[in-house]
Amino acid sequence: MTDSVEERIARVAFTPEGLAPAIIQQWDSGEVLMLGWMDAEALRRTLTSGRVTFWSRSRQEYWRKGDTSGHIQLVRGARLDCDADALLIQVEQVGPACHTGTRTCFDADDLDPVADATS
Amino acid sequence: MTDSVEERIARVAFTPEGLAPAIIQQWDSGEVLMLGWMDAEALRRTLTSGRVTFWSRSRQEYWRKGDTSGHIQLVRGARLDCDADALLIQVEQVGPACHTGTRTCFDADDLDPVADATS
Secondary structure: OOOOHHHHHHOOOOOOOOOEEEEEEEOOOOOEEEEEEEOHHHHHHHHHHOEOEEEEOOOOEEEEOOOOOOOOEEEEEEEEOOOOOOEEEEEEEOOOOOOOOOOOOOOOEEOOOOOOOOO | OOOOHHHHHHOOOOOOOOOEEEEEEEOOOOOEEEEEEEOHHHHHHHHHHOEOEEEEOOOOEEEEOOOOOOOOEEEEEEEEOOOOOOEEEEEEEOOOOOOOOOOOOOOOEEOOOOOOOOO
C-alpha cells in the first residue's frame, strides 16, 4: 500500500466525539486482550511509533499503554473494518493486558449465555 | 454463576445512548469477525436466545445477525470487560461474517503500521 499515514487515518469514520473503538488482539494466539478508544492522534502515534496509544475518555488525555505498568503493547498489525468505524490492532502484549493483573480484560466476568443454542 | 440474566445485564456500563460495543470473535480460531453495538435488550436477546442480536445505530432498530443473509452467529460465550463497558461475544459464525462476503469485517483495509517497532 503506498498511501500515506495521513491518508489511512483520513479513511476512519470517527464518532462525533472524534473517537473509534480499537480492539486489541494478541497477534499470534488470537486472544482479545482489551478494547480502548483512539482519536486520530492516538491512531497516528500507534501506526507510526510501534506502541499502542489510546485516548482515555475518563481522564481526557493520551495514554500510551504500559508507560506506568510496563505492560506495553508492540504493534504487529492494524486493520480498519468495512464500515471504517472500528479498529483491530494486533499486538505483542508484554505481561498482563489488564490493570487487574489478568491476561485479558475479559477474564473476570462471565455473562453465562445459554448454551447449545440452535437457530 | 447463579445470578440472573437481569443481574448480569445490570452490571454493564452502557454509554449515555444506552449502548456498549460488542466484539464478535470466532470461538475456536480466535478470529475477530466484527464489532457491533448492543443495548440492554439486544444483549438480553443475545444471552437468552443463542443468536447474536445488535442494535443498528444507522437504522435505529434491532438486527439479528443472519436474518437476511443467512450468515448467523451462534453464541458460544459472552464476557464483560474489567470496566464493564465492552462486551466480547464468542460465536460459531455460519458463512462469512461481513456483508461484503469476506470472512471478517477487518479483511479489507490494512492500515499498514510501521513494522518491527521497539519500545
